Amino acid sequence: MNEIVEIFRLLEFQFFQHALLGGTIAALACAWVGLFLILRKEAMMGDGIAHTAFGGIALGLFLGVNPILTSLLVSILAVLGISYMRRKGLAQSDSAIAVMLAVGFSAGLIIISLAGGFNVELFSFLFGSILTIDQTDLIIVSILGISTILVLGIFYKELLSITFDEEDARLMGIPVRLLSLAFNLLVAITIVLSIKVIGVILVVALLVLPGLSALQLNLSFKGTTLAAIGFGILSMTTGILLSAIYNVATSGVIVFTAAGIFLFTAIYRRLE
Amino acid sequence: MIDNSQLGVMKEKTPILEVSNLYVTRSNSLVVEHANFTIHQGDYVGIVGPNGGGKTTLILAILNILPRTKGTIRLFGQNIESFSDWEKVAYVPQHAINFDPHFPLAVRELVALGRVNRSNIGRTLKRKDWKAVDESLDFMGISDIADKRIGQLSGGQKQRVFVAKALVRNPEIIFLDEPVVGVDAGTQEKFYKKLSDLNVTRGITILIVTHDLTAVFCRMSKVMCMNRWVNMAEITTALEPDDVLRKAYGEHFHFVFHKHKCERIFEDE
Numbered sequence: 001m002n003e004i005v006e007i008f009r010l011l012e013f014q015f016f017q018h019a020l021l022g023g024t025i026a027a028l029a030c031a032w033v034g035l036f037l038i039l040r041k042e043a044m045m046g047d048g049i050a051h052t053a054f055g056g057i058a059l060g061l062f063l064g065v066n067p068i069l070t071s072l073l074v075s076i077l078a079v080l081g082i083s084y085m086r087r088k089g090l091a092q093s094d095s096a097i098a099v100m101l102a103v104g105f106s107a108g109l110i111i112i113s114l115a116g117g118f119n120v121e122l123f124s125f126l127f128g129s130i131l132t133i134d135q136t137d138l139i140i141v142s143i144l145g146i147s148t149i150l151v152l153g154i155f156y157k158e159l160l161s162i163t164f165d166e167e168d169a170r171l172m173g174i175p176v177r178l179l180s181l182a183f184n185l186l187v188a189i190t191i192v193l194s195i196k197v198i199g200v201i202l203v204v205a206l207l208v209l210p211g212l213s214a215l216q217l218n219l220s221f222k223g224t225t226l227a228a229i230g231f232g233i234l235s236m237t238t239g240i241l242l243s244a245i246y247n248v249a250t251s252g253v254i255v256f257t258a259a260g261i262f263l264f265t266a267i268y269r270r271l272e
Numbered sequence: 273m274i275d276n277s278q279l280g281v282m283k284e285k286t287p288i289l290e291v292s293n294l295y296v297t298r299s300n301s302l303v304v305e306h307a308n309f310t311i312h313q314g315d316y317v318g319i320v321g322p323n324g325g326g327k328t329t330l331i332l333a334i335l336n337i338l339p340r341t342k343g344t345i346r347l348f349g350q351n352i353e354s355f356s357d358w359e360k361v362a363y364v365p366q367h368a369i370n371f372d373p374h375f376p377l378a379v380r381e382l383v384a385l386g387r388v389n390r391s392n393i394g395r396t397l398k399r400k401d402w403k404a405v406d407e408s409l410d411f412m413g414i415s416d417i418a419d420k421r422i423g424q425l426s427g428g429q430k431q432r433v434f435v436a437k438a439l440v441r442n443p444e445i446i447f448l449d450e451p452v453v454g455v456d457a458g459t460q461e462k463f464y465k466k467l468s469d470l471n472v473t474r475g476i477t478i479l480i481v482t483h484d485l486t487a488v489f490c491r492m493s494k495v496m497c498m499n500r501w502v503n504m505a506e507i508t509t510a511l512e513p514d515d516v517l518r519k520a521y522g523e524h525f526h527f528v529f530h531k532h533k534c535e536r537i538f539e540d541e
Binding site for chain 2: 039154155157158160161164165167168169170171172173174175214215218219220221222223224
């Protein structure tokens with residue numbers, strides 16, 4: 001009972017409204033992009049880009065620029081690098097991702113040591129700090145999130161087509177390579193916008209778990225997409241509320257909620 | 273009955289696909305050699321020949337998916353390099369039905385993907401697209417499984433779904449690569465019957481790779497034998513299947529023909 005009173009009290013604070021709004025946008029974008037990532041069997045792409053983004057955060061902190069902007073730049077460069085290596089036959093998809101992950105992360109380490117060690121701000125980008133999200137961050141998250149959602153909404157059927165059968169899509173005159181690259185850029189944008197929300201280390205959970213849970217339900221594509229988005233938003237809001245009430249790490253609770261939903265759907269599938 | 277004037281019209285059918293002096297090399301070995309043939313509108317062609325004889329390679333080269341070493345290909349009178357009317361062409365690949373069974377897609381959604389093409393990029397499918405989807409499902413007799421997940425279908429249902437997807441864009445020519453592998457005989461017969469319907473009622477040109485020689489000689493109008501080179505023959509009562517097939521399969525093959533009447537094998541009505 002006390003908890004419910006506490007929630008209503010929290011809802012009156014602006015910082016809490018910001019957290020819920022930013023979190024919902026990030027969760028929606030992550031779940032939707034993540035479902036395509038799972039189906040394209042590229043979930044590790046998410047993890048790779050997230051670690052590369054860490055290098056971008058360090059660069060931003062070092063230069064005194066907003067780290068979200070520098071990590072956006074670095075992540076986009078990583079996506080272009082991965083697709084270049086793949087196209088030129090320098091490396092397979094997974095090894096190309098591994099190379100970028102290592103290079104980006106070590107670049108971050110070097111920059112940090114040059115700057116004289118870790119600080120509290122860096123910690124908040126590693127593990128997220130949605131309850132301290134400020135107005136500027138919220139605006140950046142909203143712009144990036146809504147653009148991602150719009151692009152996904154507009155090219156939904158083409159993305160489904162290239163995901164299900166790339167050869168057939170090519171035969172139908174769909175620009176497969178351009179769309180694949182555009183999708184990977186969306187992955188980078190989605191990860192970067194989630195950094196403040198959940199942090200680079202755990203963002204892959206927000207990408208993969210909602211989609212994976214939705215896939216257990218054996219629904220149509222439309223149904224699976226809606227379920228994934230629903231699960232993502234549910235994990236996010238539950239995580240924010242619980243962590244605020246009990247004063248524990250928000251990103252940890254978000255991931256645990258998402259993992260709990262996955263467990264339930266997996267059991268449901270077994271019973272069905 | 274067809275009178276002579278109609279026969280005259282049929283004889284002057286427009287060529288849809290013209291292949292001349294085609295050579296295709298795959299991983300350093302010549303797979304298609306000196307292929308020359310013309311397919312006319314309304315042809316129903318069975319492509320037969322031993323495994324590794326280049327049947328799939330030929331189709332992929334015609335669709336400009338594989339590069340060719342030499343020769344020209346003309347589709348609907350246009351050179352394949354500059355060909356742009358891909359909406360007129362449908363292709364059901366050999367591996368079509370081997371999709372990831374966990375892919376979350378309902379039958380209706382899969383068939384609708386057949387309407388996604390260059391002309392409607394970034395736009396939602398219109399009511400007329402969904403109408404075409406329903407008609408295609410209806411034609412293939414699979415309206416009742418429209419909401420099923422594709423992973424839950426039987427082999428025969430999967431084939432019909434993929435043909436429905438190919439048909440939904442109203443193609444004028446359709447290529448099918450071994451669509452009946454692993455399906456029971458009764459289902460295969462029904463499938464060939466559907467294709468005959470398409471060929472006759474809609475005038476769609478069909479090229480089908482198959483090992484089912486009975487279906488070829490009883491249902492189709494031309495047989496293309498392939499073993500690196502291509503040899504095409506019109507199927508008439510005077511045609512000796514043995515002669516045609518021996519050229520593709522080689523001297524060491526022994527063909528046993530049971531001299532059944534085609535009508536008894538395929539009881540259509």
